[in-house]
Amino acid sequence: MTSRARWLVLAGIAVVVVVVAWVAGREGGDPSAQDAGGSVRLGPDPGQSVREYRADLARQLPPPGQTVLALVQPTAQLDLDAATALAGPTPVETAVFRIPIPRVQTALRFEPVTGPLPGALRVARDRAAFAASADATRLTGRRHDVAAAERRAYDDPSCRYVLALVVRADRARLDALSADPSVRAVQAAPAGTRTRDLALAPLLPEQRTAADPLPDDGPVPPAPGP
Template sequence: MTTRRRILLYVTCLAVLLGVAWYAGSRPSSSGPPPSATGSVRLGPDPGTAVADYLATLPGDLPAPGVTVPALVQLDAEVTGPQAVALAADGTLAEVVWRVPLPRVQTALRFEPLDDGVPPATAVDTARQRAALAAQADADRRTGRPGAVAAAEQAALARPGCGCVVALVVEADRTVLEALATRPGVRAVQAAPAGARLTDLALAPLLPEQTERADPLPDDGPVPTS
């Protein structure tokens, strides 16, 4: 290889290396927060967790002052839609978790995000109606005990005064969340990490009957027929 060709080859390789270095330096940094993923942030106790241990961890999840995050507000008993609206008045109510309480009967958790731009009372009542329709669909396609349970849920959710709200998702800052945690009827408030979006949440609220461990509830009671 002649000296001229060696110099040309060297110059070409140097140009390629410089181009690679420029491209790498011009790309956005990957040191920022990872992209959000649906269901990537669990709120609520893991199955089998001791209730006392779960509750003890929650103050450490609260955001820094002035930072607004979504949070799961878990109740010690089911409430009506209007009561849920009043409870969350200082924050932004984003989602309602419906559950028909039937003694010793496992009923579904029905997660209903609220419509944007609608007064909270109207949005919550619309969510109740959607939950009732979902229960009716379950009753239509199931047989035996599961079908009877879904029919009983539909009958309860069809009533505007149904005490069937077991948890809420509220967007609020630390001050509001701390105040919420002290209100009568509120059992626990678990905040999502800063930067979490509503679509990131996987909700598994603590149920009123779960007093010692987050274990499945008994399902051996009679199912109401009306």
């Protein structure tokens, strides 16, 4: 085999490996994992004790007068009105959506929020619904059924599908959010962190003791009949 032929064969193998890895990343893994993670993690580490995670959050808050990004994690998931009320005047950069179905793993959907609330949250919700619809189209079996159930749930305005918010706020506002009884945890990013630098892994309401995977053995709500 000539050097040129050997090079072409190796190049072809490399392309196949890249494509296989990309497909595996798209099709496999935990459906609640974020697709594109950044370098600054906000949220507990896998398996971490919830008490240990929360105990360290106050130390990460910025000094007075400094504005940073922060992950606000409510005690329970919120509908759009409640999420808007919680944020108040605080700018929201990202909303994390999740359809809660008992004992069924559903996707976390990370959508940018641009503009005033509640309109911008509705637009972000519609993008999450579109993503669920796309998943239902390309997936099969149980994962298809779950994505289809998610898509239907996004049409219900009373559904509590807001899991967490990324806000941009100063120390005083973050202290106020941390003291809100409806908020479970507020984790601030280091100063200078950009939204694209974040890798988000919010606590789920069902994770009471540790950030462990949730069971995925419950029934998926069926589609309504004709």
